[in-house]
Amino acid sequence: MLILADYFLAEPDIQWRFAAQMGVEHAVGRMPDGYMEEYASSYPLLKSMRDKFAENGFHLDVIEPACQNQKIKLGLPGRDEEIDRMITLITNMGKLGIGTLCYNFMAHFGWLRTRYGISERGGALVTGYAQSDMDQDAFTEAGEVLHERLWENLEYLQKAIVPAAERAGVKLALHPDDPPQPYIQHVGRILTSAEAMEKAVDLVPSPNAGICLCQGCFAAMGENVYDVIKVFAKKRKINLVHFRDIRGTKDDFHETFHDNGITDMARCIDLYERNDVDCCVRVDHVPTMAGEENNRPGYESLGRLYAVGYLKGLLEMQHRYAEISPEECI
Ligand SMILES: [Mn+2]
Numbered sequence: 001m002l003i004l005a006d007y008f009l010a011e012p013d014i015q016w017r018f019a020a021q022m023g024v025e026h027a028v029g030r031m032p033d034g035y036m037e038e039y040a041s042s043y044p045l046l047k048s049m050r051d052k053f054a055e056n057g058f059h060l061d062v063i064e065p066a067c068q069n070q071k072i073k074l075g076l077p078g079r080d081e082e083i084d085r086m087i088t089l090i091t092n093m094g095k096l097g098i099g100t101l102c103y104n105f106m107a108h109f110g111w112l113r114t115r116y117g118i119s120e121r122g123g124a125l126v127t128g129y130a131q132s133d134m135d136q137d138a139f140t141e142a143g144e145v146l147h148e149r150l151w152e153n154l155e156y157l158q159k160a161i162v163p164a165a166e167r168a169g170v171k172l173a174l175h176p177d178d179p180p181q182p183y184i185q186h187v188g189r190i191l192t193s194a195e196a197m198e199k200a201v202d203l204v205p206s207p208n209a210g211i212c213l214c215q216g217c218f219a220a221m222g223e224n225v226y227d228v229i230k231v232f233a234k235k236r237k238i239n240l241v242h243f244r245d246i247r248g249t250k251d252d253f254h255e256t257f258h259d260n261g262i263t264d265m266a267r268c269i270d271l272y273e274r275n276d277v278d279c280c281v282r283v284d285h286v287p288t289m290a291g292e293e294n295n296r297p298g299y300e301s302l303g304r305l306y307a308v309g310y311l312k313g314l315l316e317m318q319h320r321y322a323e324i325s326p327e328e329c330i
Contacts, residue, residue: 002241002272004315005061005280006308010039010049012056018301020057022308027053028062028102028240028282036067040089043096050096061280062240063093064102064212065175073107074142075153083157087164094168100279101165102212102240104175105154105200108142108187111178116297118254124287127297128254129179138185145187154190155203162204171279173212173239174200180221180250192250194223194231201237214242215263216285220250225263226271233275241272241281243311255285255298258307269314273322281315283307 005026006019019027029049031039039045053060066086071079090101104110114133120126165172180192190196201209211232218228232238245261246253258265272281286303288294 001278001319002269002281002315003061003279004308004312005282006304007064007282007284008053008058010052012052014301015304016056016058018305019308022305022312024308025058026280027058027060028064028280029053029060029098030064031067037085040067040085043092046089046092046098047096050098060096060098062100062102062173063089063098064173064240066101066103068110069103070107072157073105073150073153074145075149075156079153079156083160086157086161090161090164090168090170094170098170100171100173100239102173102175104177105150105157105191106177106189107145107150108140109184109189112184113297115254117294120254120287121257121260122290124257124289124303125294125297126255126287127285128248128252130252131179131181131184131250132252134185136183136185140185140187142187147182147188147190150188150190154200158200158204158209162206162209165208166206170208171239172209173279174210175212175242176214176217176221178214178217178220179253180217193221194218194228198231198235201235207236210237210239212240212242213238214244214284215265215268216242216244216246216255216261219246219261219263220248220253222249226267229268229271229277230275233272233277238272238277239279241277241279242284243268243281243307244284255287257287257303258283258310265310266314266317269318273318281311283311 006024010032050060113127115128118128177189177191245263285298288300289302292300
């Protein structure tokens with residue numbers, strides 16, 4: 001069964017209160033920006049974070065994201081120290097009952113958007129990405145980063161953290177690349193298709209190695225999101241769901257309200273449940289609505305309230321339907 005969760009900063013803010021008021025009881029927690037490395041290295045700090053959630057009525061189920069870990073991704077000197085820190089984080093999560101780590105393998109560029117004020121339904125503002133908005137002939141300080149090297153680096157990481165996750169009893173949720181472009185300014189990105197995601201989790205096969213099924217990423221890849229859910233659910237590889245949608249293609253797309261994208265969201269919820277997916281689901285990237293400043297594109301409040309309510313309704317419908325025998329439906 002999918003478990004309704006929301007995304008929280010580590011320190012209580014108004015989003016914590018909104019979540020409590022909406023009846024959300026499970027948390028995907030972000031370690032404090034600027035101090036992620038300290039939290040990832042420290043049992044007492046991570047424990048204090050978990051305890052703060054508990055004091056406010058939330059169970060901290062997921063840590064997202066891991067540290068930037070650019071040396072791991074780019075294969076630079078010092079990557080073993082970053083890997084050791086990631087193993088410490090996973091080990092401490094296991095001790096603290098935080099069951100899932102969501103991490104990504106985007107080198108140099110992380111989550112990337114080129115537009116922040118695109119008009120969606122009713123004039124709500126959403127983010128978007130267009131490959132042509134950036135000079136793709138330009139080089140970054142990362143230089144040319146080839147796919148082959150990234151695959152080697154990912155395998156090196158998986159070989160280290162998958163056994164650690166098994167020992168700790170922690171599930172790994174590898175997030176696809178967003179946007180799913182094979183190259184951005186000569187920096188390769190490898191997790192840009194369903195096939196690549198399958199390959200990635202099978203680098204070191206384990207019941208603990210899985211993915212974050214970020215629906216919007218797979219939609220932007222041009223994948224059939226329903227087939228993706230079925231394939232990864234049958235492999236028991238869905239360890240977290242990001243509930244979001246887009247319009248467009250990987251070369252030019254924008255976010256949407258959760259009920260206004262290219263994907264049938266009710267069908268997605270139905271497929272998770274019918275295929276016995278057991279993990280947290282959280283909304284992501286909400287539109288900025290009337291009266292809001294758009295200071296935090298994708299993370300303002302009103303769109304989030306709407307999205308969580310919508311998701312909660314779909315989940316309740318599905319859970320209720322699953323309890324009812326077919327005869328009772330007639
Ligand atoms: Mn996502």
